[in-house]
Amino acid sequence: xxxxxxLGAGSWGTALALxxxxxxxxxxxxxxxxxxxxxxxxxxxxxRYLKNIQLxxxxxxxxxMSEAIEDVTAVVLVVPTKAIREVSIQLKDTLNxxxxxxxxxxxxEPDSLKRVSEMIEEEIPPALYGNVVVLSGPSHxxxxxxxxxxxxxxxxxxxxxxxKAQDLFINENFRVYTNPDIVGVELGGxxxxxxxxxxGISDGLDYGDNAKAALITRGLAEIARLGTSMGxxxxxxxxxxxVGDLIVTCTSPHSRNWRAGNMLGKGYDLDEVxxxxxxxxxxxxxxxxxxQLATSQNIEMPITSGIHKVLFNQEKxxxxxxxxxxxxxxxxxxxxxxxxGDRFTY
Numbered sequence: 001x002x003x004x005x006x007l008g009a010g011s012w013g014t015a016l017a018l019x020x021x022x023x024x025x026x027x028x029x030x031x032x033x034x035x036x037x038x039x040x041x042x043x044x045x046x047x048r049y050l051k052n053i054q055l056x057x058x059x060x061x062x063x064x065m066s067e068a069i070e071d072v073t074a075v076v077l078v079v080p081t082k083a084i085r086e087v088s089i090q091l092k093d094t095l096n097x098x099x100x101x102x103x104x105x106x107x108x109e110p111d112s113l114k115r116v117s118e119m120i121e122e123e124i125p126p127a128l129y130g131n132v133v134v135l136s137g138p139s140h141x142x143x144x145x146x147x148x149x150x151x152x153x154x155x156x157x158x159x160x161x162x163x164k165a166q167d168l169f170i171n172e173n174f175r176v177y178t179n180p181d182i183v184g185v186e187l188g189g190x191x192x193x194x195x196x197x198x199x200g201i202s203d204g205l206d207y208g209d210n211a212k213a214a215l216i217t218r219g220l221a222e223i224a225r226l227g228t229s230m231g232x233x234x235x236x237x238x239x240x241x242x243v244g245d246l247i248v249t250c251t252s253p254h255s256r257n258w259r260a261g262n263m264l265g266k267g268y269d270l271d272e273v274x275x276x277x278x279x280x281x282x283x284x285x286x287x288x289x290x291x292q293l294a295t296s297q298n299i300e301m302p303i304t305s306g307i308h309k310v311l312f313n314q315e316k317x318x319x320x321x322x323x324x325x326x327x328x329x330x331x332x333x334x335x336x337x338x339x340x341g342d343r344f345t346y
Contacts, residue, residue, distance in 0.1 A: 001023070001024045001025050001026065002025055002026070002072070002073040002074065002168075003025070003026040003028065003071055003072045003073060004020050004025045004026070004027055004028070004072055004073065004074045004075070004076065004168065005027075005028045005030060005068045005069045005072045005074070005075045005076070006020070006027060006028070006029050006030065006076045006078060007030045007065070007068070007075060007076065007077050007078065007079060007087060007091065008030070008031070008077065008078035008079040008087075009029050009030065009031035009033075009036055009037075009040065009046060009049070009061065010049050010078065010079075010080075010141075010279070010280075011046075011049035011050050011141035011142070011145075011279075012078050012104060012139075012141045013029065013076075013078035013079075013104075014029065014046045014049055014050050014053070014055070014141070014145070015050065015053075015139075015141040015142075015144040015145045016076060016078060016104060016135075016144070016169075017029045017055070017059050018053065018055060018056070018059065018144070018145055019144065019169055019171065019173075019174045020076075020168065020169065021055070021056045021058045021059045022056075022147075022171055022173070022174075023168065023169070023170075023171055024058070025058070025168070026058055026060075027058055027059045027060070028060055028061075028062055028067075028068040028069070028072065029059055029060065029061045029062070029068075030061070030062050030063070030065055030068040030069075031061060031062075031063055032063065033063060034063040036048070036061070036063075037061035037062055037063040038061075040055065040059070040061035041060060041061050044056070044057070044059075049141075050141065050142065050145045052145075053145040053146070065090055065091065065094050066094045069091070069094060069095055069099075071097075072099060073099060073100065074099055074100040074101075074102065074164075074165075074168060075091065075095070075099050075100070075101050075102070075129075076102045076103070076104060076135075077091075077101070077102065077103040077104070077105065077120070078103070078104045078105060079105060080105065080107070080280040080282065081105055081106075081107030081108070081109060081116060081119075081282060081285060081286075082280070082285065084103075084105060084109075084116055084119045084120065085119055085122075085123055088119065088120050088123035088124050089123050091124060092123060092124045092125065092128070095124075095128055097128075098127070098128055098129065098130070099128065099129055100129065100133065100161060100164050100165060100168075101120070101124070101128070101129035101132050101133065102132075102133040102134070102135055102154070102165050102168075103116050103117065103120060103132060103133070103134055103135070104134075104135040104136070106136060106186075106189040106190050106192075106193060106282055106286075107190050107193070107282040107285060107286050107289075108187075108190045108191075108285070108286050108289035108290060108293070109285075109289060110285055110288040110289040110292060111289075111292070113289055113292055113293050113296070115183070115186045115187070115190070116134070116186060116190075117132040117134055117182060117186060120132050130158060130161060131156045131157045131158040131161050132156065132157075132182075133154055133155070133156040133161050133162055133164075133165040134154065134155050134156070134182055134185055134186050134189075135152055135153070135154050135165065135169070135176075136152065136153055136155075136185050136186065136188070136189035136240075136241045136245070137150075137151060137152030137153045137189070137240040137241055137244060137245060138150075138151070138152075138240060138244040138245045138247065138248035138249070139152050139248070140248065140252060140254040140255070141254075142254050143254070144173075144174065147173045148173070149173060149175070150173065150174050150175070151174075151175040151176075151177065151240055151244070152169075152174070152175075152176055152177070152240065153176070153177045153178070153179045153185055153239065153240045153241050154166050154169075154176055154177070154178055154179070155178065155179045155180065155181060155182040155185040155186075156182060157182055159178060159180055162178045162179075162180075163178060166178055177240065179236060179239065179241070181232055181233045181236045183227070183230055183231050183232040184227050184232030184233050184234075184236030184237060184241070184242075185236060185241045187223065187226065187227045187230065187232055188223060188227065188232075188236060188237055188239075188241035188242040188245060189241050189245055190282070190286050190290075191222075191223045191226065191227070191286065191290055191304075192219075192223065192242075192245045192246045192249050192250075193249065193257045193281075193282050193283030193286050194219070194257075194283050194286055194287045194290055194303070194304050194307055195215065195216060195219030195220075195222075195223070195246060195249075195250055195303065196246075196249040196250045196255050196257035196258045196261065196283060197257050197258075197260060197261035197264070197281075197283045197284075197287065197307055197311075198215050198219065198250075198261060198303055198306075198307050199212050199215055199216065199249075199250035199251070199258055199261060200255075200257065200258040200259060200260060200261020200262035200263075200264070200265060201261040201262070201264050201265040201307070201310065201317045201321075202215055202261075202265065202321070203258070203261075203262050203265060204261065204262040204263065204264060204265020204266040204317070205265045205317060205318060205321065207321070211321075212250065212251075215250070215303065216246055216247070216250050218303060219246065219250075219303050220237060220242065220243060220246055222300075222301045222302070222303055222304055223237055223242065223246075224237040224242070225299055225300070225301065226290065226293060226294060226297070226299050226301060229297050229299050230293075230297075256277060256279055256280070256281050256282075257281055257282065257283040259277065260273050260274070260277055260281045260283065260284070261283075263276070264310060264311075264317055265317050269314070270284070270311055284311060287304060287307050287308050287311055287312075288308065288311075288312065290304050291304055291305060291308040302324055303324065306320040306321070306323060306324055307320070
């Protein structure tokens, strides 16, 4: 068993640290807050994020990154998208030996329109890790922390790196698949947060199950349309990081994006929502980035465009839904045929 650093002590970072600890690894959980590190080490709990989860003794928290990554064989980066570059630079300035580098962050960077692995590659020399691995899939931190059955996917340009990550995490509660399509895996994990905002808005408006089913289904078409335009395999979006992540994020109150959308649907404005949430809602930044991507590539994404109007143009959620429902007539198979073409297998 190896020494592994998990950078980011939020709910997801803490849950992944627990999975690694269950696999008998020596886990170093890094946080930039000294008081949080002290709390975890004294109480074996992370009160702000997963307060009901007892952490085992082989999870030790650090607020000093150089101490956290000393002699580790792998680093798992689990911080919000907006902090990826800052933490990557800090890691580059501290790390002095090669590691397996895994990230478990779901988002896109506005303006640069980069995926998380691309952001990391721009900040950390590849000589330190070879190729980034991404871990993604339908996985609420709360349920992983309670050791409920969960399945995720790992992907990398180097499939051997993905297999190393698979070996680190897989156990009887946490099943890990590999997928060679890193573009599709990252985009599926990021873009589903936009649709989850929409599902929350629909529920906040009391539109019921029919509306949410339509939103999830047509949202998947949008994700696949943009993803394939960027080189992703369309079949990836029928897997864990597509349909799977959409289902879990769009239907559960565990989802921050669903909860934020629900408040928007009930009439709160974005600033009020973010203040009350008190945690990062990745779907907000991702909506901005995806809207920019769709515009730059001339890809039609009406749901994303509508949610962008609610978030950034202060349009009322009900008015945006009415606009979506009165769009021009379409044939459903148009989307599927343009996405799949003749590519039905890997």
